[in-house]
Amino acid sequence: MRAPLRSRPGPGAGHHQVLFFIAECVPFAIALVVLTIELTPAHVVYTGPLLVATPALAAVTMGPKGTLAALGVAVVVSVITATHNDAWGGQQVYTNLVALFLVGAASVVTSRAVQTRRESELNQVRRIAAAAQEVLLRPVPARLGPVRAASMYLAAETGAQIGGDLYDAVQTRYGVRMIVGDVRGKGLPAVRAAAVVLGAFREAVHYEDDLVEVISHCGEALRRDAALAGAGAAGDDAFREAFVTAVVAQIQEDATVELINRGHPPPLVIGEGSARCLTPAVPLPPLGLEEFIGGPPGRLESYPFAPGDRLLLHTDGVIEARDGDNTFFDLARAMEAMRGRTRQAFLEDLRDALLEHTKGSLADDVALIVVDRVDRSDPVRGR
Structure with missing residues (x-):
């Protein structure tokens, strides 16, 4: 929402x-x-x-x-x-x-x-x-195989419905696949880049068994459109120079989550203990900057994600939000304080905490997907 x-x-x-x-x-x-x-x-x-x-x-x-x-x-x-x-x-x-x-x-x-x-x-x-948002940033389904999910988007610019942040979650034959990303820049060029990446993701997730290939398709689509923009008017300069940080996740029946991170803030997982940051072992550049990848296009990294755990994918508008003293928002601490809330209540409380921290003035857009791992035998819990 x-x-x-x-x-x-x-x-x-x-x-x-x-x-x-x-x-x-x-x-x-x-x-x-x-x-x-x-x-x-x-x-x-x-x-x-x-x-x-x-x-x-x-x-x-x-x-x-x-x-x-x-x-x-x-x-x-x-x-x-x-x-x-x-x-x-x-x-x-x-x-x-x-x-x-x-x-x-x-x-x-x-x-x-x-x-x-x-x-x-x-x-x-x-x-x-509003119609564009329904197409580009539709709410994620509440039930996706072994997980329950919810999403939220906060546009920082006054009057904006959508911006340069993107997200989606899809049930496929390979498992639940999700993406959260952030386009460098603002305005219509950022919205265009977000649409290109989301379109490539939504197509590739259903026929590519390798998640690395999925995110590679997103990068290729961004480069193709940048090349088309290069043949267009000078007004497309902002799009030609765009790059996108993104993290793609895959959740199957086993108690793990697989990630490939392209220069994006790492997701967090919280279970019985404190919130854990799923930092990639090998940093990779954002989409659109593939020339800086020295070797293979990346590999999946697997992290524990057991029933009862909660996964949060987010953009840097959350962790880079500052208060009047220039102090960054502590997302891990906020996540721990909201343990046990339903997904929608968690997102709403997180939004309120973020607005309170920034005095109601975000400097950047925010995209969030929260995912709870549940047993298949469990009924749908909460919203």
């Missing part, structure tokens, strides 16, 4: 917010300038057209309420300045007020229409993003 998240703005959002705030202040700044001119000896300057422009400018960046507020401020300033300068006897004051009301009414109607259109477009984008 994709969990709700108080997330941070995306890259450059702070700069855009400042510019937007400045734009919103312009109509009121104009009214202040007019008021200053009219209440000083500089009132010989004709300021009427400036006030007429304020609601029109407000309609560009503010909704109907903001436009009405700008119109109200302009009317008040007009009345104050006309009274202060004894100008009520002249036709110009009334002409300015009529123009102000006409422009103001048109601006309110326009701002309302613009707001309605923007809301409609935003809702459409959200529906498309």
Whole structure:
């Protein structure tokens, strides 16, 4: 599932917010300038057209309420300045007020229409993003052979449904196979790379008996698409340079889990004792950087995973999350503290602990798969 998240703005959002705030202040700044001119000896300057422009400018960046507020401020300033300068006897004051009301009414109607259109477009984008997530990052099945599983995705960027993290879990004739990965970079190039790797994984897991070949297919698919991007526009530079850290796991009937890790944070297992980090004996580079593999493309490494044990596959958005003192989130300790919870409750509590640690502002996306090994004879336990 994709969990709700108080997330941070995306890259450059702070700069855009400042510019937007400045734009919103312009109509009121104009009214202040007019008021200053009219209440000083500089009132010989004709300021009427400036006030007429304020609601029109407000309609560009503010909704109907903001436009009405700008119109109200302009009317008040007009009345104050006309009274202060004894100008009520002249036709110009009334002409300015009529123009102000006409422009103001048109601006309110326009701002309302613009707001309605923007809301409609935003809702459409959200529906498309939700549909894309269902295809790209679908929740893992709750029951997969000898294991029970659950997943969660937290997008760090405001408004995002999906990003550069990826996961999946599939029941195959070779056992339960899972992948968790993280694309270098952000935005649409990262989503594209994630889609390429997931597509290759979902195809290869069903016909490749060797898990090393499965992850090799993912790397080859990424390189092929990078080559296609190289023949395209310059805008594809970010994708051509993308690489993906990933860990692929295989769980069969015996009490072990087999892993091949391509530069990804190692999974954790917890049973009766403390959480164990399944660190690979031979580090391998991420997908897309196969030229740095000096020998064979890697080998499976096997770790104990007995009934009652819990396996957690995650991305570096968890272990690299920091608090105000720049202290990293202690995932192993959090996992131990949540021992005994159902899978969904574990993920929700882990999400809450992560948000509490970071004060609700993640610096990177988070993808999680939690897997419990159970006996085949056991009924489905929890959610």
